[in-house]
Amino acid sequence: MLNRIDLSRSDLNLLVFFEVVLDERHVGRAAERLALTPSAVSHGLGRLRRLLNDPLFLRTPRGVLPTARAMELAGPIADILARARDVISTAEPFDPKNSTRRFTIGAPDGVTAVFLRPLLAELHRAAPGIDIGVRQLLPVPGEMSPERAWRTAFGDLEAGAMDIAVIPSFHIPTRFHARSLYDEDFVIAMRVGHPFADDPTLERYCEMQHLVVSFTGDPHGFVDEILATQGYSRRISLTVPNFMFALAVVADTDLISALPRRFVAMHAARFGVISLESPFPPTTFQLNAIAPRAAMMDAGLAWIFDLLAPKRAGSHNRLP
Known part of the structure; x- marks a missing residue:
């Protein structure tokens, strides 16, 4: 995507601009998250458009829409940023049997009450020194759009306020690793x-x-x-x-x-x-465990994520 000449004179922070604008679909909201002015974000996007030779985002009355090329680039850019963040982070070898780390998991209370007991049983068996903090997650009051109702959870994950979130949302930004925990009705x-x-x-x-x-x-x-x-x-x-x-x-x-x-x-x-059983048509929804892709480079976090939401074997998860 970027050749040697481009990398030698390009600001890779522009990829961060791309990531946040793609997630927010709005330059103003992206600017707020980046602690920049909307004009600064617009200027950065202009530079990135010239670099990648594509409009990337098209303005609409409600914000911006990504072009087909932008959607193609979303995955590769998320991977690049995840690897870059990992390079500049420090990571110690992780041994679950001897680890004394503490992980924070956020979820609505009705969800925590389902996964916590089997999770603690597995930790007692495999990693008795690991501690867990539980953070209650609430949807944004009055927000009817599913992709927006749990947006604070994504911000808290990126800010490091918690390590993993379990939320009933199908709309997971590409910069997050996600796995289905279970279906509920x-x-x-x-x-x-x-x-x-x-x-x-x-x-x-x-x-x-x-x-x-x-x-x-x-x-x-x-x-x-x-x-x-x-x-x-x-x-x-x-x-x-x-x-x-x-x-x-x-x-x-x-x-x-x-x-x-x-x-x-x-x-x-x-x-x-x-x-x-309900006398009205049931509503089924999926609970997804999510964590930032960059954070999943941490062997300890990847281990606890797999314990909470193991890959499906057939049609069943280990937890709960």
Whole structure:
């Protein structure tokens, strides 16, 4: 892509400009991340366009769109930057059995409650000196676009605030390494003996009083969107900020709640909570473990990433 003559007189920081603008699809937001002015980023892109002999990004009313050539270059440039970052970083030999490192993993609490227990069991067996920090991740309030809802997680990863994030997003920028952890859908959780279990129809479901897990207190969730398409609605009697508290409340009340299937399967029994299949069409989503490509050059991080999200053997992951 770049010949010797170009490299001898070119600023390779321009590739960083390319990476960030490709991710943000907006020069202004890219400038904010780079702590530069939009004019400085535009000037840098102009130099990069001349260097690579392509417009790279086309302006639109909402930002910029990458050209076909830019999309072709995205992978190679991400690899170049990952290797460059690795060259200037220091790395010590990693021995999991003797390591005393600490890794921070970020995820929504309902996801952490699924992967943490088996992960800790594996660490106790293979790396008893390694410690784990858990960081709760929240979507951007009011953000309906999936590729934007978890954008703070990407920034925190690049800033080193955490090592790995596990998020329900299909939109992973090319500068991140990603692997599917598991697929998830929802079941209806309720206390033992709840009358809804005797007649779990959609009509009866809508007659019940509901609990919704909402980090902001907003009672409107994805279930309400599904019900609205069928001409139904429900009453949200209570919102709580996390999934484990939701189980505790459901166990002691007549409230019912749509909760993640794997989370309920692992933790409902201790609360005396049961679950039924959803009476409305299920929504399935994928949980992805992600880490910066550059950081994956660290043997220790690569090891803990593989432990958390091992490559699939057939159709099953080791964790959870």
